Amino acid sequence: MVHIFSISILKAPSSGAGTLLASASDLSSFSFFQRGSIAEFMPFFSKTVAERTPQGQRQSVQENNYTAHVYNRGGPEELAAVIITDQEYPVRPAFSLLAKVLDDFVAKIPKGSWDDPAKISFPELESYLSKYQDPRQADTIMRVQAELDETKIVLHKTIESVLQRGEKLDTLVDRSNHLSAQSKMFYKTAKKVPISKFCSARALKSILSKIAAVLSCEPRLHTISSTYQDISPHSSPCSSSYILPCHCTYRHFYSHLLIMSFHTLHPEDLDQHIRTSPLALSDLPGYFDALEHFSSIDDRKFLLENMVTLMSRISGSSIFSSLSRKLQDTLIDIPNAPYARSVPASNITPPASLPSAGLVFDTLLARDEFTPHPGGISALFFAFADLIIHSIFNTNHADPTVNATSSYLDLSILYGNSQKEQDTVRCKDGRGGLYADCFADSRLLHMPPAVCSLLVVLSRNHNASRLVLFARNADPSAQYTAQKILEINERGIYKTSFANDAEKLAQDDEIFNRARLVNCGYFMQIILGDYVGAILGLVRDGYSWRLDPLSQSREANHELSPRGEGNVVSIEFNLLYRWHATLSEQDTAWTENMFKDLFDGQDFSTLTIEDFMRVAHTKLIPDRDPREWTFDGLVRGADGRFKDSDLATILQNSTSWRAGAYKARGIPEVLRVIEVLGIEQARRWGACSMNDFRRFLGLKPYASFQEWNSDKSVHTAAASLYNDIENLELYVGLQAEEAKPPMPGAGLCPGYTISRSILADAVCLTRGDRFLTIEFTPWNLTAWGFRDCQFDAQDGSYGGMLTKLLFRTLPEYYPRRSAYAHFPFLDPAFMQNLMAENNKSLVGEYIWTKPEINVEKEAVLVVKTESAVREVLADQTVFPNGYADRVMEVTGHSTVDHTFVNDLLLKENAKWTEYFVTETRALIAQLSFGNVSKKVQYIDIVRDVINVLPVHWICKEIAGLPLGENVQTRYHAFADVCQYIFLNYDPSSDWHLRESAKQAFHEFDKVVKNHLGSRISLLDMDRSSLAESLPFLTELKASADRHHLDLNELSVALFVEVVTTAAHWSQGVTHIINYYLDERRVEERAEIVKADGKKAMDIVGLRWVTVDPPVWGVYRTAHKDENIVESTKVPLGGRVFASIKDASAGMEKPLLGIGEHGLVSAPFFESTVPRVVSEILRLKDLKRAPGTSGVLNRFTESVHGAAQQWYIDSKSDVVPFPQSLVVEYSV
Known part of the structure; x- marks a missing residue:
C-alpha cells in the first residue's frame, strides 16, 4: 500500500551540516514499540540525504524498505525538502509535492525566523501529509509542474552511492547524537531483515x-x-x-x-x-x-x-x-x-582452562545498573515463574543428578512430593481441604514475598474449589450454619457424617484429589493464559488468542497426535530457568536485607560457596509444621490464615514494581554466590556449550561473540575469557546473550535462545501431562470444576485466569475493573500509557490506581434480623443499591424517570394477564414431548415456558423485537442484564456481564428507536416484529411526548422497566411452582386451580417466599462513615450482607429482595403470576419428572455465615437464576 511516512524541510547549505526547520510524520502503520525509534530515524535519514544532494538536483534514495525523495532547491534560500515513502509511492507526485511544500514554506515563513527552528510553526505539513497519501491527489492538483522531466533530472540511487567516499551509514548512525541507543539498535536489527522492493x-x-x-x-x-x-x-x-x-x-x-x-x-x-x-x-x-x-x-x-x-x-x-x-x-x-534428551557436549575445553566462575560473574553477569523491563513486565510475573520453576526443579543436594520433584505442573510446591509431605498440609476431615494458607515446599520461604503470596492464593483456591464442588442441596428450607457445607455434589455420594474414620478418610481422599485436579487446572490455565500471554506480548497488545497445546489434533496421516505421554526435565532447561537479572529494584533490596541477616552483614562480593552451604544448613531449615511457617514478617491469625490485606499489599506492590530487563551485566551483586554455584553446577553436570544447545533447538549457531552480543564491552570480555565462541558455556551464554527488543509477538524480551526455548517449555509441560490433557475431563474434575477452569476471553483481561483467582480469593482488595487484577503481570503505569496510545476508548474502562488497603473494610457484616435487613435495604443514603450506576453503565443514562412506563403498563394489566395465560397454554402445547405410550407428556416447565414467557411478551407485545431463531439466546441476554444490575456480586464476572448487558441494550435501543422514530401507522402492520406491539408503542410515544422525553430517554425508560426485571419475574414463578410441586401441598394446589384472579393470589400469598425467596441475600456498601447497624460500626466503604432468607423466616410480609418495578411491581406480579401458576398447576396428574430432571439443579453455600443459593446451568456455570425443571402430566 502506498504510504507517505514523513515530510521534512531543511536548510541545506552547499557545505556544512544541514538544519531541520520543520517536519511532519505519520507512523500509524508501525507498531507502538517501533514508533519511537522510527520517529528519530526519519529526521536523521532526511538530514543525511539532503546534505548529500547537490543544490539544484532531485534524487530518490532507497534504504531498506523506504525511499527518500529529495529536492535540494538551493538558490539564496538554500532550502531542501525530503519526503520519505514506501517503495510503491510513484516518483512524479512525490517531487510535485516537494516543490509545492517549498513554495508554501517560503511564502509563509519569514526567512528571519529560520535561524531558530524551535519557533517555526508550519502546520500545513500535516495537511499535506494527510491529503497526499493518495498520489493521485498530488498529481492532479499539481499539473502545473508537468514540465518536470524526471528521466533527466531525478536520479535513482541507493544510500551507499549517495554517501561520500569512506562513509558508511552504520558509522553515521553510531556517531549520531540525535539517535537514542534504542533507535540505533532498531536500525541494526532492521538492516538484518532486507526485502525485495519488487515483492508486490x-x-x-x-x-x-x-x-x-x-x-x-x-x-x-x-x-x-x-x-x-x-x-x-x-x-x-x-x-x-x-x-x-x-x-x-x-x-x-x-x-x-x-x-x-x-x-x-x-x-x-x-x-x-x-x-x-x-x-x-x-x-x-x-x-x-x-x-x-x-x-x-x-x-x-x-x-x-x-x-x-x-x-x-x-x-x-x-x-x-x-x-x-x-x-x-x-x-x-x-x-x-x-x-526427553540431553544435549551431548561437543567442546573439548578442559575444566582447568575455563575461567573462574567468580571472574565470569564479575565481568559478564554483575549488574552495572538497573534497567527497567522494556516490555512492561511486572515483578509479579517472575514471582509466578518461580512457582513454575520450583514445581519442576528440585535438585537433590545429596545427589545433584537427581530431581527430587516430578517433571509435571502438579503443584508439588503446594501439595508435596510424597505422601509424608502431603500429610503435613491436609486436614483429613472428610471434606478434602488443606490447612489454612499452608503449602509444602519450604524453599519458597526464601524467595521474594510475592512468590509465597501467590502460592497462598492457590491454597485458598483449593479450599474454595472443594467447598463449591462437593455437596448437594436436597431441601431449600434446611438451616445452614457458618460451617461451609458444599452443596453441589453432582453424583450425590458425599456425606457429612461417617460411620468410622476409614470412611471419612476415603471421602477426604476422593474430594482432595478432585479438588487438586481443579487447582492444577487453574495453574495450567494461568500458565497458558497469563504467563504465555505475557511472554508473547498478547495481553499487552490486547489479544485473547492463545496457543492451545492441550487440544486434540491429527497428523498428516490422520493419526491422532500424542498427548499425555510424559515429560522428563533436562539439565539444560534447569540452567535456562535462572532469571536473576529480572529482579526488580525492590525485590533486590529485600534480598539484600535477607542476606545481611543471614550472613551477619558480610560483603556480598566475598561470600563463598562454603559460606552459603554453612548458612543453608544452619539458618534456612524451617519448622517441620507448615502451619507455623510465615514469610516477610506476616502473622497468622487464630484461624491460621494470613490477613487478606497483607497478601493484597504484597501482590499489588509486586504488580506495580517493574521487573528488570534481561541483559548482560544485569544480575544483582547480592546473588553473586548463587550465580557462582550455578556456573559450577553446570560444569559438574557436563553441560553443553551455548552453540551445542542452539544446534539442538534447530537454531543457527553463533559465528562470533559479536553476533551473540553486539555490545562491544560484553563480547570483548567474553572473547577474552573463552577465546572461541564454541567454548562459550551454556549457562553464561544464556544469561549474557543480547536480549530481544519488544515487538509484536515478543513481550518477555529475554535473550534470543531463551526466547525460543521458553515457549517450548510451557507448551511441553502441559502437553506431556496426562492429567492436563487426556485425563483433563469433566468426569475427573466434575462438570463444574472443569468449566470453572476455562478461559473467558470476554472478561476484560484477554483471557486471564489469575484475574479470576485474585477476584475470588481477595475480593475486598481487588475491586472490579482494577487494572491490578486484569493485568497483574504488567506494570499498570506502562499498560495505561500503552492503552492510551493504542486504544483511547478502552483505557477509561479500567481503574489504574492501586486499590486502597483498609483493614477495617476487610470484614463483611452479616445481618439476619428483619429490622436490620429492612434498615439496610431502605436507607439509600447510607447503603445505596447501586442500580442507577449500573443502569448508567449499560444505557448511558441514570436519571430517566420510567414510572410513566409502569403506569402505562398497569393500565393494561388485564390484557397482559390474559396474554401470559394464553402464551403459557400455547407453549405447553407446542413444546411438550411424550413417552412411547403417548399417554404421559413431559415439558421443561422452567426453560421452555416460565423463563421465556416475559421474553415473548416484551418482544411481541411491548418493544417489537424479533425473537430470532433461538428464544433462549434472548432470555440469557435479558438474564445477564438483570444479573448485572441487581445481582452483580462476583467481580470476576462483572466485565462479561456488563458487555453482555450493553449489547442487549444496544439491540433493544436500535429496534425501539427505529419503531418510535418512524411514522407508525396501519401500513406498518405487516412488519412481523412490530404488528402486535404497535398499539402499545403508539400510546407510549404519546405519553413520552407529554413528559417531554426524547427517543433516547424513552428507549432507556422502557428497557429499564421491562427488560431488567424479566428474569426476576421468571425466578419468582419458578420458585412458586417448585414450592407447590411438593407432594405435601397437593390440596393447596387444587385450591389455586379452582380459584381465579385475586382469590388465587390470596391462596398463593407469600408463604413460598419465607421458604424459598427469589433472592437470598444482597450486598450493600456504606457511603458514609460512622454507621451503626445492630450495634456494629460500619466504616465508609464497609460492606454489609443482608440475609433476606434468614430475615424472611416468620415475616408477615416477607421481603422479595428485588426492586419492585416493571414485571415485579406488586400490581403486575400479583395480576399475572397467580393465573400463570394456576394454568401450570391445572395440568392433569402433574408431578416432577423422575430423577434429577425433576428437581432444580442448585446448591447452597455459606457466605460470611449466611446461606446463599446458586443454580448450575447446562454448561455447568454458576448462575443466580433457575434453568431447568422437567415435569410430567397426563393427556
Whole structure:
C-alpha cells in the first residue's frame, strides 16, 4: 500500500551540516514499540540525504524498505525538502509535492525566523501529509509542474552511492547524537531483515506458489540424537520414546502454510489481506529463512514472533483455521525433545582452562545498573515463574543428578512430593481441604514475598474449589450454619457424617484429589493464559488468542497426535530457568536485607560457596509444621490464615514494581554466590556449550561473540575469557546473550535462545501431562470444576485466569475493573500509557490506581434480623443499591424517570394477564414431548415456558423485537442484564456481564428507536416484529411526548422497566411452582386451580417466599462513615450482607429482595403470576419428572455465615437464576 511516512524541510547549505526547520510524520502503520525509534530515524535519514544532494538536483534514495525523495532547491534560500515513502509511492507526485511544500514554506515563513527552528510553526505539513497519501491527489492538483522531466533530472540511487567516499551509514548512525541507543539498535536489527522492493502481492503469490510446489514432497530424514532413556540412568515416567517424529519439521509445516493458506488466494485478495492483516512483507525473510534452513533457523529474523503475531490477529478467520492448527502442532511437537534428551557436549575445553566462575560473574553477569523491563513486565510475573520453576526443579543436594520433584505442573510446591509431605498440609476431615494458607515446599520461604503470596492464593483456591464442588442441596428450607457445607455434589455420594474414620478418610481422599485436579487446572490455565500471554506480548497488545497445546489434533496421516505421554526435565532447561537479572529494584533490596541477616552483614562480593552451604544448613531449615511457617514478617491469625490485606499489599506492590530487563551485566551483586554455584553446577553436570544447545533447538549457531552480543564491552570480555565462541558455556551464554527488543509477538524480551526455548517449555509441560490433557475431563474434575477452569476471553483481561483467582480469593482488595487484577503481570503505569496510545476508548474502562488497603473494610457484616435487613435495604443514603450506576453503565443514562412506563403498563394489566395465560397454554402445547405410550407428556416447565414467557411478551407485545431463531439466546441476554444490575456480586464476572448487558441494550435501543422514530401507522402492520406491539408503542410515544422525553430517554425508560426485571419475574414463578410441586401441598394446589384472579393470589400469598425467596441475600456498601447497624460500626466503604432468607423466616410480609418495578411491581406480579401458576398447576396428574430432571439443579453455600443459593446451568456455570425443571402430566 502506498504510504507517505514523513515530510521534512531543511536548510541545506552547499557545505556544512544541514538544519531541520520543520517536519511532519505519520507512523500509524508501525507498531507502538517501533514508533519511537522510527520517529528519530526519519529526521536523521532526511538530514543525511539532503546534505548529500547537490543544490539544484532531485534524487530518490532507497534504504531498506523506504525511499527518500529529495529536492535540494538551493538558490539564496538554500532550502531542501525530503519526503520519505514506501517503495510503491510513484516518483512524479512525490517531487510535485516537494516543490509545492517549498513554495508554501517560503511564502509563509519569514526567512528571519529560520535561524531558530524551535519557533517555526508550519502546520500545513500535516495537511499535506494527510491529503497526499493518495498520489493521485498530488498529481492532479499539481499539473502545473508537468514540465518536470524526471528521466533527466531525478536520479535513482541507493544510500551507499549517495554517501561520500569512506562513509558508511552504520558509522553515521553510531556517531549520531540525535539517535537514542534504542533507535540505533532498531536500525541494526532492521538492516538484518532486507526485502525485495519488487515483492508486490502478485509477485508474492507467484513466489509462494513455486516454493509450495517444491516443498510438497516428503522431507528428508534427519539424524536424530539419542533419547533421554538411552543416555540417562534414570527412567522416564513413560515407556514411550521421545524422538522427534520426522514429519514434524519446519519444512513440512511451511509447505502446509503456503499451500493451504496462500496458494488458493486471488492476488487481489492476497494483496488486501496483506494490507489489512499482520502478515507484512517485511516478515517474509523470517519465513524464507525457515524454508531454506529449517534445521538451523536464524532467530534474529523473528520467525516465531511473526507467526505468533499472525496467529493472534487472525484467530477466528476461516481462511487461516488450518494454518492455526498446523502452527500449534508444530510449536507443540518440535520442542518436545529437550525434556526427553540431553544435549551431548561437543567442546573439548578442559575444566582447568575455563575461567573462574567468580571472574565470569564479575565481568559478564554483575549488574552495572538497573534497567527497567522494556516490555512492561511486572515483578509479579517472575514471582509466578518461580512457582513454575520450583514445581519442576528440585535438585537433590545429596545427589545433584537427581530431581527430587516430578517433571509435571502438579503443584508439588503446594501439595508435596510424597505422601509424608502431603500429610503435613491436609486436614483429613472428610471434606478434602488443606490447612489454612499452608503449602509444602519450604524453599519458597526464601524467595521474594510475592512468590509465597501467590502460592497462598492457590491454597485458598483449593479450599474454595472443594467447598463449591462437593455437596448437594436436597431441601431449600434446611438451616445452614457458618460451617461451609458444599452443596453441589453432582453424583450425590458425599456425606457429612461417617460411620468410622476409614470412611471419612476415603471421602477426604476422593474430594482432595478432585479438588487438586481443579487447582492444577487453574495453574495450567494461568500458565497458558497469563504467563504465555505475557511472554508473547498478547495481553499487552490486547489479544485473547492463545496457543492451545492441550487440544486434540491429527497428523498428516490422520493419526491422532500424542498427548499425555510424559515429560522428563533436562539439565539444560534447569540452567535456562535462572532469571536473576529480572529482579526488580525492590525485590533486590529485600534480598539484600535477607542476606545481611543471614550472613551477619558480610560483603556480598566475598561470600563463598562454603559460606552459603554453612548458612543453608544452619539458618534456612524451617519448622517441620507448615502451619507455623510465615514469610516477610506476616502473622497468622487464630484461624491460621494470613490477613487478606497483607497478601493484597504484597501482590499489588509486586504488580506495580517493574521487573528488570534481561541483559548482560544485569544480575544483582547480592546473588553473586548463587550465580557462582550455578556456573559450577553446570560444569559438574557436563553441560553443553551455548552453540551445542542452539544446534539442538534447530537454531543457527553463533559465528562470533559479536553476533551473540553486539555490545562491544560484553563480547570483548567474553572473547577474552573463552577465546572461541564454541567454548562459550551454556549457562553464561544464556544469561549474557543480547536480549530481544519488544515487538509484536515478543513481550518477555529475554535473550534470543531463551526466547525460543521458553515457549517450548510451557507448551511441553502441559502437553506431556496426562492429567492436563487426556485425563483433563469433566468426569475427573466434575462438570463444574472443569468449566470453572476455562478461559473467558470476554472478561476484560484477554483471557486471564489469575484475574479470576485474585477476584475470588481477595475480593475486598481487588475491586472490579482494577487494572491490578486484569493485568497483574504488567506494570499498570506502562499498560495505561500503552492503552492510551493504542486504544483511547478502552483505557477509561479500567481503574489504574492501586486499590486502597483498609483493614477495617476487610470484614463483611452479616445481618439476619428483619429490622436490620429492612434498615439496610431502605436507607439509600447510607447503603445505596447501586442500580442507577449500573443502569448508567449499560444505557448511558441514570436519571430517566420510567414510572410513566409502569403506569402505562398497569393500565393494561388485564390484557397482559390474559396474554401470559394464553402464551403459557400455547407453549405447553407446542413444546411438550411424550413417552412411547403417548399417554404421559413431559415439558421443561422452567426453560421452555416460565423463563421465556416475559421474553415473548416484551418482544411481541411491548418493544417489537424479533425473537430470532433461538428464544433462549434472548432470555440469557435479558438474564445477564438483570444479573448485572441487581445481582452483580462476583467481580470476576462483572466485565462479561456488563458487555453482555450493553449489547442487549444496544439491540433493544436500535429496534425501539427505529419503531418510535418512524411514522407508525396501519401500513406498518405487516412488519412481523412490530404488528402486535404497535398499539402499545403508539400510546407510549404519546405519553413520552407529554413528559417531554426524547427517543433516547424513552428507549432507556422502557428497557429499564421491562427488560431488567424479566428474569426476576421468571425466578419468582419458578420458585412458586417448585414450592407447590411438593407432594405435601397437593390440596393447596387444587385450591389455586379452582380459584381465579385475586382469590388465587390470596391462596398463593407469600408463604413460598419465607421458604424459598427469589433472592437470598444482597450486598450493600456504606457511603458514609460512622454507621451503626445492630450495634456494629460500619466504616465508609464497609460492606454489609443482608440475609433476606434468614430475615424472611416468620415475616408477615416477607421481603422479595428485588426492586419492585416493571414485571415485579406488586400490581403486575400479583395480576399475572397467580393465573400463570394456576394454568401450570391445572395440568392433569402433574408431578416432577423422575430423577434429577425433576428437581432444580442448585446448591447452597455459606457466605460470611449466611446461606446463599446458586443454580448450575447446562454448561455447568454458576448462575443466580433457575434453568431447568422437567415435569410430567397426563393427556
